[in-house]
Amino acid sequence: MAAGPMRIRAASNGTETEVKILMSHDMETGQRKDASGNLIPAHHITEITATHNGRVVLAGQFGPAVAKNPYLQFKFKGGAKGDKVSVSWVDNKGEKRTDEVVVS
């Protein structure tokens, strides 16, 4: 389930919006070997971007040290109920995924 949908929750308390993201990704480090001793090639998210109504509120770089099915939580100032928060990631194989959620 390398590129399954993300689970995103965004809640506003009037002044701040808290965003919780659960990504579905294998996050292979490139250090592990399979049952027959061959190296499993690295496959992990390299970039993640979160936008609020189109404005970037978080940009991050991920590496092989981040765990499988990563969880990320952050807050940003502003945001109101009904606004849109969109999260996208790109991995080292060029695969992409974008999911959007409405702030509650």
Next chain:
Amino acid sequence: MKGSRYAVCLATSALALMLPATPAGADETAEGIARYREALADGNPAELWEMQGEELWRTARGPKNGTLEKCDLGQGPGVVKGAFVGLPRYFADTGRVQDLESRLLTCMETLQGIPADEVAKTPFGKGEQKNIEALVAWISAESRGMKFNVPMQHPEERRMYEIGKRVFNYRSGPHDFGCVTCHGEDGKRIRLQDLPNLTKSADAARGFGAWPAYRVSSGELWSMQRRLNDCFRQQRFPYPLYGSEVTVALSTYLGVTANGAGESTAPAIKR
């Protein structure tokens, strides 16, 4: 002279400080672990399986191209809410007591035409077994926060409970192990993992009610069948067959013991 006496004095006071500190320190560690688990549960990746499972339930698949929406999990056809906390139970159509997973096999065969014995032979985490993981994650999540209410009215259910109780207490194998060796007393643990005393209601609800669960160490979602399979492995017993009577009997025993006690937290998050 004066200096050494001072040193002795310091040493004794340090000792005096250390002695009462040990039990308090242990409490603090337990609290710290509890806080860590709470933080982990907030982003439980089992939710990813739940989302998949909900979709799978409604997706037409298999040779019959059917969905599982008419599957009877014990609360009537298509009723998912509360089904998990009422399983295993006796099903009249199959004439046997079934747990969630063996019941799903029945539904997949009758509604979708996916052969049950093929799925049962598939190794965990592969092929159709992957779909079962997603389904059990979603179905158990629909009963989150509910108390166990595993029925004991039908003679078959009572028989399974008795078998389960015997299996639980049965010691055998090269290590002379039984489930009861690790899960029959309070306060036992393996390394840092607290082991529930599964002969007691509250602990049985906490333990039995936590599976299926996401395992952080392997990044997999383990169903109850897989959990039991691994318990047998740890005791150096032969692997039980998937959905076999012995596994259902054990689940019946654990479920009935958990009845009325704590709330189901499945799918939980484990180390």
